[in-house]
Amino acid sequence: MPISSLPSPYGIGTLGKTAYDWIDFLKESGQSWWQILPLGPTSYGDSPYQSFSSAAGNPYLIDLDMLVEEGLLEKKDLSGINWGENPERVDYGAIFNFRFSVLYKAYLKGKDTLKEEFEAFRKENEEWVEDYALFMSLKKHFDMKSWLDWSDEKARKRDEETLKSYRETLSDDISYYAFLQFLFFRQWNNLRSYAKKNNIGIIGDIPIYVALDSADVWKDPEMFQLDENYVPEEVSGVPPDYFNEDGQLWGNPLYDWDKMKEDGYKWWKKRIGYASRLYDMIRFDHFRGLESYYAIPFGEKTARKGRWVKGPGRSFTDAMNEAFPLIHFNAEDLGYMSQEVIDLLAASTWPGMKIHMFAFDPREEGQEKPEEYKENSVCYTGTHDNTTLLGWLESLPEEIMEPLVEKFGTSDLKSLAFEIIKEGEKSKSFLMVVPIQDWIGMGKEARINTPGTASGNWQWRLKSMDLLEGLAPRIKDAIGDRAQ
Numbered sequence: 001m002p003i004s005s006l007p008s009p010y011g012i013g014t015l016g017k018t019a020y021d022w023i024d025f026l027k028e029s030g031q032s033w034w035q036i037l038p039l040g041p042t043s044y045g046d047s048p049y050q051s052f053s054s055a056a057g058n059p060y061l062i063d064l065d066m067l068v069e070e071g072l073l074e075k076k077d078l079s080g081i082n083w084g085e086n087p088e089r090v091d092y093g094a095i096f097n098f099r100f101s102v103l104y105k106a107y108l109k110g111k112d113t114l115k116e117e118f119e120a121f122r123k124e125n126e127e128w129v130e131d132y133a134l135f136m137s138l139k140k141h142f143d144m145k146s147w148l149d150w151s152d153e154k155a156r157k158r159d160e161e162t163l164k165s166y167r168e169t170l171s172d173d174i175s176y177y178a179f180l181q182f183l184f185f186r187q188w189n190n191l192r193s194y195a196k197k198n199n200i201g202i203i204g205d206i207p208i209y210v211a212l213d214s215a216d217v218w219k220d221p222e223m224f225q226l227d228e229n230y231v232p233e234e235v236s237g238v239p240p241d242y243f244n245e246d247g248q249l250w251g252n253p254l255y256d257w258d259k260m261k262e263d264g265y266k267w268w269k270k271r272i273g274y275a276s277r278l279y280d281m282i283r284f285d286h287f288r289g290l291e292s293y294y295a296i297p298f299g300e301k302t303a304r305k306g307r308w309v310k311g312p313g314r315s316f317t318d319a320m321n322e323a324f325p326l327i328h329f330n331a332e333d334l335g336y337m338s339q340e341v342i343d344l345l346a347a348s349t350w351p352g353m354k355i356h357m358f359a360f361d362p363r364e365e366g367q368e369k370p371e372e373y374k375e376n377s378v379c380y381t382g383t384h385d386n387t388t389l390l391g392w393l394e395s396l397p398e399e400i401m402e403p404l405v406e407k408f409g410t411s412d413l414k415s416l417a418f419e420i421i422k423e424g425e426k427s428k429s430f431l432m433v434v435p436i437q438d439w440i441g442m443g444k445e446a447r448i449n450t451p452g453t454a455s456g457n458w459q460w461r462l463k464s465m466d467l468l469e470g471l472a473p474r475i476k477d478a479i480g481d482r483a484q
Helices: 017-028 064-069 092-113 115-124 126-141 160-169 171-197 215-219 257-262 266-276 314-323 339-348 356-360 389-395 398-408 413-425 436-440 471-482
Strands: 033-035 201-206 234-238 248-253 281-284 292-297 307-310 328-331 352-355 377-380 431-433
Touching: 017 033, 017 171, 017 471, 033 431, 092 115, 092 171, 115 126, 115 171, 126 160, 126 171, 126 215, 126 266, 160 171, 171 201, 201 266, 257 266, 257 314, 266 281, 266 314, 314 339, 328 339, 328 352, 352 356, 356 413, 389 413, 389 436, 398 413, 413 436, 413 471, 436 471
Parallel strands: 033 201, 201 281, 281 328, 352 377, 377 431
Antiparallel strands: 234 248, 234 292, 292 307
C-alpha cells in the first residue's frame, strides 16, 4: 500500500491517523511487513521513481490535521480548498497548487515555536538537507525550471561565491524547504516507531537511478556520465520487449561506475544510509542494471536504439553487504535475466522476486510454478507495474482461464483471485507481498502504474478504510502459519 494511496480528506494519503489505522489493520491481519513506494519529493510525471532528492521526504505526505493539533495550522487554513474531485485518484495538480502555501503557514509559526528542535534537525542532517533546500530554493527562483536550464551558469556549476550569495538572498526559502523536511521526518519517525511497536517492518524501494533534475546530480555531477555542460551523453531505459515495442525510455543519467568504485562506492553508501533511516528492508529496483545496464543516446525519442554496458557487478553488491550487514536487501530481478545476472544474484545472496500471477500464465515462458519457488525469494501476486490480480484474470482468454477454474474449483473471479493468493502463501518463499487491491479483489481501475506511459499513473487511492471491514480475519485465515 503506497502511503499516497491511503484515504484522507486532503487529496492524498499522508503520515497521519489513517496510516496508524492501517498499521492496526496489518497487525490484526497477522502481517509482519508493510511495503511502500519510494518516499522522495516527486517531480515530472509525479513518479516516486523520479525525485528531486534521494535523501528527502515528500512534503505532500505531511499530515495537515496533525499540524492543526500541534497549533502550527488552524482548521480554517484547510477550508475551502479543492484537493481534487475524485477520492479514488490523486489530483497532483491541485496538490501542487495549494499544498505548499498551506505548509508555508505552518512554517511561519513553527520556525519560532519549534526553533530549537528544527535547528537540531538541520545540524544533524546538514550533509544533505542544506544542499536540497538550496536546490529547491534555486528552482523556485528560476521558475521551477530544471537546473540545466537555470539562467545563472555559476549557480548551475556551483560556483562557491555565487552559492554563498544565494544562501543570503534566498535564506527564507532555504529555511522553509528545510522545515518541510523537519516536519516530514518528525511525522515519519513517529509512524515508524508505532510500526515497530506493533512488530511491523517497513519495506522500501530504492530506485537504481536518480532523476537528472535532482539535488543528487546537481551536487555531484562527477558521479554521472555527463559532458562539460552537464548534459547526459546516454540515458537509462530498457530495450523493446513483448510488452512494449519501443522499450522504455526512462531518461535518467547513467552513473560513472568507474569513478564511484575509486572510493569504494562512498556515494552509494551514503544513499543507502539515508534509506536505512526509513526502511527495515530495501527492495533494490532494477537489479539487473548492476550486472549490465542499457544505455540510450541522449535525445532519442524511444528506447529502440541502445546498447548494453557492463555494470559494477559483484564489487558493488559485496561492498553493500559489507557496509550494511544489518539491512535486509531483496532484488527486483525482473526483465531479461541473462546467466550473468542470475550468477550475480546468487553471489549477492539477496532474495529475488516471483511474480505469482505469471506462474499461471503459459504465455510467460520459463516461469516457475509456486511449488518450485525457492526459500530465498519474495513472492508477489504482482507489483505496482502490473495490473491487479483481478484485472489480470479479467483479461485472460478462455483457454487459459479454463484450467484455472478447474484447478481451483470456482469460476467466480474474486474467489479465484483469493485462491491464487492462498496458493502463493503455501510456497517456500520466505516472504509474500500482496497489494491491498488484490486482497480486496479490485480490478484494473486500481492499477498503480502502466510502464511506458507518461500520464495517469501513481494516482490510485483507497476510497475509505471501510473497504477493509471484515477483511482482517479472512487474511489471517488465508495465511495460516505465516501469521505473525
